[in-house]
Amino acid sequence: MDKLINKIGRVVEPGKVDFLEKTLKNPEGKEVLIKIVSSSICGSDLHIFKGKHPSAPLPVTIGHEFSGDVIAVGSQVKNVKAGDRVTVEPCLVCGECLACRTGNYGYCENISFTYRNGDGAMAHYITVQEPYVYKLPDSMSYDEGALIEPLSVATHAVRRAGVKLGEKVIIIGSGAIGILIAALSRRSGATEVVVVDHNDAKLQMALEMGATRTINSKNEDVCQIVNELTDGYGMDKSFECVGVEATFIQAMMSVKKNGLATIIGIFENPNITIPATRFITHEIKIQGSQGYCWDFPVALSVADSIPLKKLITHKFQLDQLQEALETCLSREKGAIKVLIEP
Structure with missing residues (x-):
């Protein structure tokens, strides 16, 4: 894989964003490298933007509702390949606590989310683990794919x-x-x-x-x-x-x-x-009720019966992330779902 530089948006202080640049590594093991096509701003991103999220102290990268294209996979990946259109369940669990070992990973004692660990989806690329990657149906657009997370x-x-x-x-x-x-x-x-x-x-x-x-x-x-x-x-x-x-x-x-x-x-x-x-x-x-646990497959199966595109009110480029977040908080703008298209 050619050397790629990733640009990642983060909230550095209340009401202010900046961007990090990181050189991407080739995916290893069960890692999947995704080029983000559509990323949606979540209510939790707005709590972070205001500096008031109880579980995400600043500075922190943001974004966890997204879809895109797989561009490279690690040697142990079996179920997705380069070229697949996907969305991602952005949680991180330990796999070792009682909840994880009994299949209730949503109650993991060590649960976290990708954006809290420097892998925000307000970016050009993101690296995730294969078990959390879901292929999009052919009939589903990237924008709709970015809304599978809130639907979940x-x-x-x-x-x-x-x-x-x-x-x-x-x-x-x-x-x-x-x-x-x-x-x-x-x-x-x-x-x-x-x-x-x-x-x-x-x-x-x-x-x-x-x-x-x-x-x-x-x-x-x-x-x-x-x-x-x-x-x-x-x-x-x-x-x-x-x-x-x-x-x-x-x-x-x-x-x-x-x-x-x-x-x-x-x-x-x-x-x-x-x-x-x-x-x-x-x-x-x-x-x-927080997050999801075996809910992504259900959300994907019912998504075609729900007009997800109706929720999309605004679109911005990645460089306009500051404006996009301010638009979400503006009562005059009437924003419901605001998408970033890197």
Whole structure:
């Protein structure tokens, strides 16, 4: 392989990016070298950009939702080859702890992600391990392939919640994950899928992707509408996709007795105050959902039934990474999914 120089975007301080340059090595063992074609900005990248991600201290490379072309493989790689179009599950696990040894690698005691180890996908190239590489279907574009990672996050949340035929679900937050949870909940048979936000453009997108009803929480009373939709009982299940105290409480208060709230949002302020009595009086259940575990194959199998391209609102070149991140944080720009095309 000819000598290649990789350019990798990172957040060096709150609100500021720069680029590293590294000489790429030939892949060894089970390593797969990928030329990135499309890379998507994730909500966690934005927490990092603000310097407020609880698990990713600065400086750190960013980007983990991507697709591209395999250009070289190590000697032990068997299932992919140069020329394959792929996406990647960007987690890193030890393979040795109890969770890993029982097949539950999503609970690995040492779990991390590629971008936290210097292999961010806001770059020209990335080297990953073969077991995490998935071929894209011929019908899937690179841009859609970059969205398999967030679709897998949503898949994991919906599967953990066990959304069933006929259930009523409320999703608080209509970013990409919230919208995809709405789409998957509807696909799973939920008859009422309500999405809450204060951005009308995002709420409209949620309707187009499968929501049956939206609530603009800036000028509508969430609890009142939930009571009207459920005859006062509450929703079967809720999903919190924002990461602030107020929406955590909304997720708790929106579900019926014995209901389930699933928390997905990243909390920049992890210490919040909640109405604990609700656990007792309503016997509600609250669980977290992070990442994925055997969810990428499921996401790939259902992706053709979900119009992923609808989520893409902006595209930038790698050199425009600073502008791209600022666009994501601008309420005026109406960004949902912003892609970087190296």
